[in-house]
Amino acid sequence: MTLLGGVLALLPFVPNVEVPPEFILPLVLPPLLYAAVYRTSWRQFAANKRPIFLLAVALVFVTTAAVAAVAHTLVPGLGIAGAVALGALVAPPDPIAATTVAGQLGLPRRLVSILEGEGLFNDVTAITLYHVAIAAAVTGTFSVPAAAGELVLSALVAVLVGIALGWATNKLALFLGDATLQTGLSLLVPFASYVLAEELKGSGVLAVLMTALYLSSGRAVDADDVQGRLVGQSFWSIVDTLVTGVAFGLIGLELAVVVGPVSGRWNELLPAALAVVAAVVVLRLAWLLPASWLARRLHHRKDLDEDIPLNWRETTVVWWAGMRGVASVALALAVxxxxxxxxxxxxxxxILFIAFAVVLATLVLQGLTLPWLVRKLRVQSDSALEREQERRLAMRCVKAARKRLREIEEAEELPEEISEALLRRAYDVGARISPEIVDEERRETHAKRATRVKKIHRLNGELLSAARHEIMAARGEAGTDPEVCDRVLHQLDLRSYRD
Known part of the structure; x- marks a missing residue:
C-alpha cells in the first residue's frame, strides 16, 4: 500500500492528498490501537512489564534524545523543541506493521507478544513526549517540573477515563443485547475514549489502551455471547484491514506534499535524514543486545513468567522488526x-521530510526483508509447545463439560441413553480441539463419527443451497415481497451457520 501510494503520488493527474493536521491522530490511531489491544490481555502485559519498560519507555526516551541531538546538529534553524518532537515521533516502532508481518511469518508467540506490548506502550510514551515538545515549540516556553507534572496528570486522567468508559460500555452493551448494536457501539468507543481523554488533558492513546484492556478482560466478556463475539471479530477484522490499508497508503500519497517544499534543500536534508535513519536503526540494536542479555539472566535466575528473546537470533528478529509506520506519519502530519x-x-x-525518510527506510527495507531474515535465522514458532497448550485446554474443556453434566444429572433425572450421548459429546468437544487427549480406540471412534458428521454436513449444505437458490429466484418474481424473501433467506443462512 505504501509503495502503491508513492507511485500514485508521482503521477501528475493524481491530486495531492492534504489532510488537516488536527484530524490525523483522532481519525487514524483510535481504531488501530483498539483493534490491536483487543487481541491481547492484561495478564500478558503484566507478565511482560520488564521487557515492555525496557523497550517502550526507556528505549523511546533514548531514541528521542539521540535523534533530537542528530537533527538539531545537522538541520540549521531546527530548535531543540522541534528536534525533540521529531525524535519522539520517529521513536516508536509501529505495532500494526510489526505484528502483521510477524503473524504471517509464524514467529514464536513470545516475540509477537514483545512486539505488541512494545508497539502499544511506546506509542503512549512517544505521543506524550511529542505533545510536550510541540507545546514548548508553539509557546516558546518549557519547564521540566511542569512537563513532568503534565506527564503524570496525563497518564492518570487517561487511566481513569479508559476504565470508566470501559465499564460504562460494558453495561450499555449488556443493555442493548443485540449483536449488531453492540458492534456499532464498539466502533464509537475508541473515538469517544480518545477524544474525551484529550479534552480532559489526558493521553488519548493510553485511554484507548485502558478501555480496550478492560473490555477484553474476563469480567467484561460474556462467554455465552457467541453471535456477538463472531460478529464483532469479523467486523473489527474488516475495520482493521481498511484503516490500516488507508493509513499506509496515505504514507505514500503524502510523498508529493512532503518532498515538494524541500526540493531545493536536498544537499542539506538528505544527509540529515540518512543520519537519523542510521541513529534509529543502530541504536535499537545497540540497546536490544544488552537489554535482552540482562532479561535472560534475570529470567533464569528468578524464573519469571515473561516473554523474552531466548537467543541472539530472536533478538536480531526483534531488532529488524522495529519498523516505523502509521503512528509516526500521523504525528508528523499533525505538527x-x-x-x-x-x-x-x-x-x-x-521535520516531515526526515520523518517520512525514516518511515520509508524502515517500513519498506525492513518490512520487505524481514521474511528473508526470519527464514535465514530459522526463527519459527514452537509448534510442539502450542500443541501441548491446546491439549491442556482441551482437557479443561472436557472436565468442565463433564462437571456440568454431573450437576445436571443431580438436578434432574436423565435417561441413560441421553446421559451417554451427552458424555460422548463432552469428549467430542475436547477431541475436536486436540485429538491427542483420547485413547487410540476412542480416537478411531471419534474419527469415524467425525467422517460421518462431515458427510451429513456436506449433504445438508447441498439441500440448504438448493433452498437458498430457490428463494433468490423467487425474490425476482412478480408478486413476491422481497422483504419476506430476505427474512426466509436469513433463516436459511442461520440454519447453515448453526449446522
Missing amino acids: PLHVEGGKSFPERDA
Whole structure:
C-alpha cells in the first residue's frame, strides 16, 4: 500500500492528498490501537512489564534524545523543541506493521507478544513526549517540573477515563443485547475514549489502551455471547484491514506534499535524514543486545513468567522488526503549521521530510526483508509447545463439560441413553480441539463419527443451497415481497451457520 501510494503520488493527474493536521491522530490511531489491544490481555502485559519498560519507555526516551541531538546538529534553524518532537515521533516502532508481518511469518508467540506490548506502550510514551515538545515549540516556553507534572496528570486522567468508559460500555452493551448494536457501539468507543481523554488533558492513546484492556478482560466478556463475539471479530477484522490499508497508503500519497517544499534543500536534508535513519536503526540494536542479555539472566535466575528473546537470533528478529509506520506519519502530519504569534512552525517541512525518510527506510527495507531474515535465522514458532497448550485446554474443556453434566444429572433425572450421548459429546468437544487427549480406540471412534458428521454436513449444505437458490429466484418474481424473501433467506443462512 505504501509503495502503491508513492507511485500514485508521482503521477501528475493524481491530486495531492492534504489532510488537516488536527484530524490525523483522532481519525487514524483510535481504531488501530483498539483493534490491536483487543487481541491481547492484561495478564500478558503484566507478565511482560520488564521487557515492555525496557523497550517502550526507556528505549523511546533514548531514541528521542539521540535523534533530537542528530537533527538539531545537522538541520540549521531546527530548535531543540522541534528536534525533540521529531525524535519522539520517529521513536516508536509501529505495532500494526510489526505484528502483521510477524503473524504471517509464524514467529514464536513470545516475540509477537514483545512486539505488541512494545508497539502499544511506546506509542503512549512517544505521543506524550511529542505533545510536550510541540507545546514548548508553539509557546516558546518549557519547564521540566511542569512537563513532568503534565506527564503524570496525563497518564492518570487517561487511566481513569479508559476504565470508566470501559465499564460504562460494558453495561450499555449488556443493555442493548443485540449483536449488531453492540458492534456499532464498539466502533464509537475508541473515538469517544480518545477524544474525551484529550479534552480532559489526558493521553488519548493510553485511554484507548485502558478501555480496550478492560473490555477484553474476563469480567467484561460474556462467554455465552457467541453471535456477538463472531460478529464483532469479523467486523473489527474488516475495520482493521481498511484503516490500516488507508493509513499506509496515505504514507505514500503524502510523498508529493512532503518532498515538494524541500526540493531545493536536498544537499542539506538528505544527509540529515540518512543520519537519523542510521541513529534509529543502530541504536535499537545497540540497546536490544544488552537489554535482552540482562532479561535472560534475570529470567533464569528468578524464573519469571515473561516473554523474552531466548537467543541472539530472536533478538536480531526483534531488532529488524522495529519498523516505523502509521503512528509516526500521523504525528508528523499533525505538527502545527504555525506557532503563537502567527509565525510558521520552525522547519516543519524538514521535520516531515526526515520523518517520512525514516518511515520509508524502515517500513519498506525492513518490512520487505524481514521474511528473508526470519527464514535465514530459522526463527519459527514452537509448534510442539502450542500443541501441548491446546491439549491442556482441551482437557479443561472436557472436565468442565463433564462437571456440568454431573450437576445436571443431580438436578434432574436423565435417561441413560441421553446421559451417554451427552458424555460422548463432552469428549467430542475436547477431541475436536486436540485429538491427542483420547485413547487410540476412542480416537478411531471419534474419527469415524467425525467422517460421518462431515458427510451429513456436506449433504445438508447441498439441500440448504438448493433452498437458498430457490428463494433468490423467487425474490425476482412478480408478486413476491422481497422483504419476506430476505427474512426466509436469513433463516436459511442461520440454519447453515448453526449446522
